Amino acid sequence: xxxxxxxxxxxxxxxxxxxxxxxxxxxxxxxxxxxxxxxxxxxxxxxxxxxxxxxxxxxxxxxxxxxxxxxxxxxxxxxxxxxxxxxxxxxxxxxxxxxxxxxxxxxxxxxxxxxxxxxxxxxxxxxxxxxxxxxxxxxxxxxxxxxxxxxxxxxxxxxxxxxxx
Amino acid sequence: xxxxxxxxxxxxxxxxxxxxxxxxxxxxxxxxxxxxxxxxxxxxxxxxxxxxxxxxxxxxxxxxxxxxxxxxxxxxxxxxxxxxxxxxxxxxxxxxxxxxxxxxxxxx
Numbered sequence: 001x002x003x004x005x006x007x008x009x010x011x012x013x014x015x016x017x018x019x020x021x022x023x024x025x026x027x028x029x030x031x032x033x034x035x036x037x038x039x040x041x042x043x044x045x046x047x048x049x050x051x052x053x054x055x056x057x058x059x060x061x062x063x064x065x066x067x068x069x070x071x072x073x074x075x076x077x078x079x080x081x082x083x084x085x086x087x088x089x090x091x092x093x094x095x096x097x098x099x100x101x102x103x104x105x106x107x108x109x110x111x112x113x114x115x116x117x118x119x120x121x122x123x124x125x126x127x128x129x130x131x132x133x134x135x136x137x138x139x140x141x142x143x144x145x146x147x148x149x150x151x152x153x154x155x156x157x158x159x160x161x162x163x164x165x
Numbered sequence: 166x167x168x169x170x171x172x173x174x175x176x177x178x179x180x181x182x183x184x185x186x187x188x189x190x191x192x193x194x195x196x197x198x199x200x201x202x203x204x205x206x207x208x209x210x211x212x213x214x215x216x217x218x219x220x221x222x223x224x225x226x227x228x229x230x231x232x233x234x235x236x237x238x239x240x241x242x243x244x245x246x247x248x249x250x251x252x253x254x255x256x257x258x259x260x261x262x263x264x265x266x267x268x269x270x271x272x273x
Contacts, residue, residue, distance in 0.1 A: 067192060127191065135224055
């Protein structure tokens, strides 16, 4: 809450590249959330947190209001004490998932964000980054076309470097 | 943005508001903002001094990263601009999105 701007967050600052799933196995919202939470856990990012409990917390938040913001993307998120920094997992579904999105359309890209309980500003900065890029048609298209975790990682790193993304 | 049909008498209203709830403009408050803005016909633009966004788009509002204490400029253009500004000001500063301010949070 110190000064002004200029503490912008980049994808590399919070996306866990080991928790990128180019083709989700799950076919429904709750399973997708569980799959992404588990990916973060396997990557060692959830400490000794309980996957099931974290998944439930994300689902509970999602039930309050869908984070399916339209344009085929959803950003399920929750604050949880297991993390000290914002951490995100990314999953893609070529078939599309029903997230009860605002535009009622299926979701193809899911970015799951777990934020620390006492750092609201960091959460906002991560969200700013996510939406800045998800706004861009080209970014969403490239994300959807990526079939390998490496491609997604490259895309995110490129987006971090070039403001035009 | 929909072009207004009442171009003859285009009302423009502006207000500066400050985010008062401790968690800032995260997704839930942003959605409340967009919901209120969408109750009016006027165009609503919100600026944090760096970025100008459409106050009726949840994705764009989420790009503001408006932390507690951030000042935002709301601009409404259209016949019901004044009503929109009043309602949005009340939501942000009066009700602070029905969320605790830092002082209220401290009491918990």
